[in-house]
Ligand code: TXA
């Protein structure tokens with residue numbers, strides 16, 4: 379089956395085009411669509427059979443719950459109950475945008491969406507195509523990132539086509555995504571805000587908006603923790619992170635030379651300011667260290683480039699963990715998996 383590919387200009391949306399995608403959602407189909415973070419693979423969140431299709435085509439385990447995407451015209455009281463005061467505050471401040479809140483669900487949300495958990499993850503995306511699609515579909519969309527399970531999330535339509543092109547109904551092509559990393563996922567312990575996954579809304583911004591915040595990605599009970607599978611967001615190549623600090627260049631070269639002696643095909647991923655340290659090695663630049671937003675938007679594309687060029691190992695130099703840097707390093711450590719040479723939890 380070949381998907382219908384609908385090209386849409388995010389600055390000049392043709393409602394007729396979106397209507398076709400919305401009709402596919404209403405009839406139980408699977409539609410890949412752009413959000414401001416990464417491409418999502420959407421299905422009608424209120425239709426358990428449609429949602430089952432998402433798990434099937436992604437080869438995603440049924441115990442990994444999905445985010446439900448809503449539009450501003452929807453009454454979210456139909457989907458969630460017991461909304462903590464701080465959840466309201468964060469939604470008011472950051473919606474529409476790359477923030478996902480995990481809140482007690484109502485019966486309307488099928489169990490398959492939340493993998494049987496009592497809470498549902500809810501997000502209102504800001505991408506105009508995503509907003510128009512959800513609105514026209516007239517139903518919330520359950521949508522994980524539109525990649526094969528455990529692969530890097532797709533930041534361009536070509537990534538979606540290469541991972542899932544044969545098994546979904548529609549791809550809405552809105553060009554490259556803006557942020558390039560997934561949304562920030564927050565849960566609540568009473569009024570305490572738990573950052574379950576750092577992402578598009580920085581921890582600094584969340585701390586400015588509410589009093590009680592703790593960063594606990596990876597530290598929660600397995601069942602409640604997003605990205606709980608040890609290797610996640612990962613390219614085929616093995617990722618070896620090199621921590622910041624004294625001697626980073628020497629440590630990077632030590633790993634590089636060891637791999638070179640073994641005949642392993644490897645590349646180095648670093649910021650532009652450091653690329654000249656590694657003349658004679660294959661280097662891919664993430665962006666300037668002064669521009670974490672640019673680095674975030676390139677990360678998954680660079681992972682996929684290394685794979686396309688058959689690299690076996692990516693030596694990934696760590697960058698400062700402020701702003702989006704925290705989310706970038708979280709994804710690099712997750713991609714490296716639990717047994718890499720340097721994988722402390724970035725919390
Ligand atoms: O930016 C994003 O969040 C993108 C776009 C498409 O919206 N979506 C995305 O979805 O990254 P996904 O499925 O790849 O990641 C969602 C994360 C998973 O790690 C999942 O475990 C967690 O959110 N999650 C979903 N529902 C949850 C729940 N009820 N409780 C705790 N964690 C949940």
Ligand code: MG
Pocket residue numbers: 522523531
């Ligand atoms: Mg994903």
